Amino acid sequence: MFVTGKYVLDRANKGNYAVGAFNINNMEILQSIIAAAEEKQAPVILQTSEGAIKYAGIEYIAAMVKVAAEKASVPVVLHLDHGTTYDTIMKCIKYGWTSVMIDGSHLPLDENIAATKDIIKVAHACGVSVEAELGRLGGIEDNINVDEKDARFTSPDEAVKFVAETGVDSLAIAIGTAHGKYKGVPKLDFERLQTIKALIPDTPIVLHGASGIPEEDIIKSTKLGVNKINIDTDIRLAFTDAIREFVATSDAFDPRKVMAPAKEAMKKVVMGKIEMFGSTGKAND
Ligand code: G3H
Ligand code: 13P
Ligand code: ZN
Numbered sequence: 107m108f109v110t111g112k113y114v115l116d117r118a119n120k121g122n123y124a125v126g127a128f129n130i131n132n133m134e135i136l137q138s139i140i141a142a143a144e145e146k147q148a149p150v151i152l153q154t155s156e157g158a159i160k161y162a163g164i165e166y167i168a169a170m171v172k173v174a175a176e177k178a179s180v181p182v183v184l185h186l187d188h189g190t191t192y193d194t195i196m197k198c199i200k201y202g203w204t205s206v207m208i209d210g211s212h213l214p215l216d217e218n219i220a221a222t223k224d225i226i227k228v229a230h231a232c233g234v235s236v237e238a239e240l241g242r243l244g245g246i247e248d249n250i251n252v253d254e255k256d257a258r259f260t261s262p263d264e265a266v267k268f269v270a271e272t273g274v275d276s277l278a279i280a281i282g283t284a285h286g287k288y289k290g291v292p293k294l295d296f297e298r299l300q301t302i303k304a305l306i307p308d309t310p311i312v313l314h315g316a317s318g319i320p321e322e323d324i325i326k327s328t329k330l331g332v333n334k335i336n337i338d339t340d341i342r343l344a345f346t347d348a349i350r351e352f353v354a355t356s357d358a359f360d361p362r363k364v365m366a367p368a369k370e371a372m373k374k375v376v377m378g379k380i381e382m383f384g385s386t387g388k389a390n391d
Pocket of ligand 2: 129187188284286313314315317336337340
């Protein structure tokens with residue numbers, strides 16, 4: 107069942123759990139995620155970066171996800187991850203994405219608000235949900251001090267202003283996570299998360315860069331109000347580790363045989379994340 111981001115995230119907010127948002131680049135990753143979501147009977151967000159769209163082609167992704175969503179017994183969202191240009195976002199809306207992110211996190215607050223409002227005007231008229239981002243991700247491993255933290259991490263006051271002025275459907279915040287592989291152990295600012303959630307309780311909160319975050323921190327984040335959790339790197343690692351292991355020990359050259367253990371490994375990772383996020387069995391929420 108094809109649904110919007112708002113459909114699954116408002117339910118997650120009410121039920122105090124998070125929906126997994128997993129990046130896809132090809133059919134094998136897509137099928138592994140859907141298989142995991144079906145087995146766990148969990149709603150799922152399939153997300154594509156602008157790079158993924160360039161790699162696979164917008165028509166291919168739209169067609170593959172349409173088939174997957176129609177066949178699936180769980181709610182499926184197709185989301186644009188880190189949309190940066192008006193044109194790309196409009197193109198995704200045209201091709202059937204049910205949710206888009208406008209990433210204006212690098213902009214001054216007023217410009218981020220203006221850019222988000224421009225997207226919302228069109229997206230909402232088309233029944234498409236919008237995620238925006240406030241604050242800058244990354245850098246926790248360089249031991250940032252309190253001043254730097256205040257400059258980078260999402261300001262609770264700004265979050266209130268942002269949501270009031272834009273009416274955005276979900277908000278990605280910076281509390282210490284980073285994209286990619288962590289060098290050290292990330293230290294999340296749970297107090298900030300709690301403060302922000304208390305100020306904007308009706309807005310689902312999004313956590314980017316969640317690969318590699320210890321299970322107890324993920325569980326704590328969902329308890330404190332995170333409702334969408336983005337995972338890419340952990341799936342990439344599962345894929346490449348399985349391929350490396352397979353080709354090192356087998357002479358098989360049929361791509362279907364080479365891909366099989368990688369698909370199983372990705373599915374296992376996604377099932378583990380769904381369990382951690384508390385969305386198991388929430389397909390009919
Ligand atoms: O947040 C970024 C995602 O991991 C997508 O990465 O731009 O390499 O597809 P990508
Ligand atoms: P990771 O690759 O660190 O899991 O981040 C994914 C993400 O935030 C996609 O937007
Ligand atoms: Zn991200």
